[in-house]
Amino acid sequence: MIRDIKNILFLDIETVGQTTDYQSLDERLKNQWARKASFLKKEEGITDEQLFLDRAGIYAEFGKVVVIGLGYFHAEGEEVQLRTKALSGDDEKELLLEFKQLLSKMAPDIRLCAHNGKEFDFPYLSRRMLINGIALPTALNLSGKKPWEVNHLDTMDMWKFGDWKNYTSLDLLAAIFGIESSKTDMDGSMVNTVYHEQKDLNKIAKYCLQDVVVTAKLYTKLQSIELPEIKVIET
Template sequence: MGPVVVDIETVGRFDSLGTSVQEYLIEREEKRLAASGETGDARANVVESLPLNPAAGTIAAIGLYLINDQRSLVLINNEENEEAFPTGHVELDPETVVYYGSEAQILRLFWAKLLEKAGPGGRYAAYPVITFNGRYFDGPFLMLRSAVNGIQPTRNLVGSRYTLSENCDLLEVLTFMGTLSWQHRYSLDFWCSQFGIESPKQDMDGSMVGEVWRSGDFERLVRYSLSDLKATAQLYEAVQPLIEVQKGS
C-alpha cells in the first residue's frame, strides 16, 4: 500500500444523451449566450463542453500509479470498440497493466483498486490520493459518474482542501489552497517545465482525447495516461517541502 496518483481522461458523447437532456443543455446555453451578449452556436458549445461536464460527459480512461511500487494500472472504456478490445486485463509491460471495460466496469474496478492500494479515506487516511486539479475535476467526475452508474465510491475524492494526507491536489498545494488567485492556476505542463520534469504533453494533449478514443487508438491513449501519471508523481516528489509545511499549518 501507499500513495496513489489518479488521473482521468474524459470525452463527450452528445448523441448518447436523451433528447430531452440534449434540448435542456442547448436551451441553457442559448440563455447564457443571450444574457452575456455573446454570439455563437449553442449546440456546438454544448458538444464542445461535454468532456468537462461530470453530469453528462463520459470517462474514457482512468489511470492509477502506485508511487512506492512504481507500477501503473490504466482502465480504458471500450464501449465503442469492444470487438477490437474485449473486456479484460492485458499486461503491457512488467510495470503496467491495462484493463478494458465499460464505463461502469472501469469505475467499479477503480474504486476496488483504490481501496486496496491506498486504504480507506477520511480524516485518518493512511495514504493520500494524489492528483493535479483533482478536487475540481477528477474527483467530482469520478464520483458523479459512479453515482450515475449505480456504483458506490470507496473514498471521498473531493473532501476538505486542507486534508493533504487524504487528498493531495498538487494544484491546491501550488496555489497555497487558493490563496493565489486564478491568474496563478497554471497547468501541469507549466509546472513540470518549472521543476525540470519532462512534459507529459509531447505526443498529445487533453483536447485530442476524444478523437483518439473514438478512433480506437487505445495504445496511444494508454501512453498519454501513463505520461500524465508519471509527471504528476514526479511533481509530487518535487513539491514535498511545500506539502509538509502546509500539512502542519
C-alpha cells in the first residue's frame, strides 16, 4: 500500500510575469515579447500589453516561479498522512535554491509527480534555474538519460493512455474521480493579479497546496491504490 507511493514527491508551481506590466520590461525583452505576441494573438484588437498580463507567466522566458507546493505520503501507524509544504517568495533565486536544497536531502531515487508536469512544471523549473545560474539537481537533469531513467511522473500523461491530442485539466479529473476540487475562490488565471496587484503571496501558496493534494489523490486513483482516509498535514 504505502510502499507503492513511497519516494514520490508531488509538486505544483505557481508562476507570474517577471514584471507588473509590459512597459516594465527592458527593451530587448519588449521586442521579444512583441514577436511572441504576434503568434499568440487570436482575438482582434488585443494589445501586447494585455496579452503580457494574461499570458507572460506561463512562459519561462518572461515569467518567474513564486510558489512551489510539495507533498509526500507518510505512514504513521495505521494512519496515512499526506504531508505538504509550500515554498514561496519574491526572490526567485532564493526560492529555487531552497527547493534544490530540499531535493538534495531526499532519497536519490525520488520521483517527481505533477499534473502536466512533463510539459510545464518540470521544464519551467529547469529553465528558471538555469536562467538564475543554478546547476540543475539530479531529479531535474535529463542530460544523457534514457527515457526509462527519468523519474518523472505526470498524472495527465497517465490519463492519456497514448492519446497525445487530448488535454485534460486537473479539475476535470478531480470531478470524475470524486476528489474535492482545489478551485474554490481562486483559479490559475487569477494568480498573476493576486501576486502583482493584491500582493497576497500567502493566498497563492494555499491555492498551490490544494492542487498538490488533488494531484496526490488523483495519482492513487490512477494507480488503483486503495488507501484509508488520507490525513493532510501542512508542515
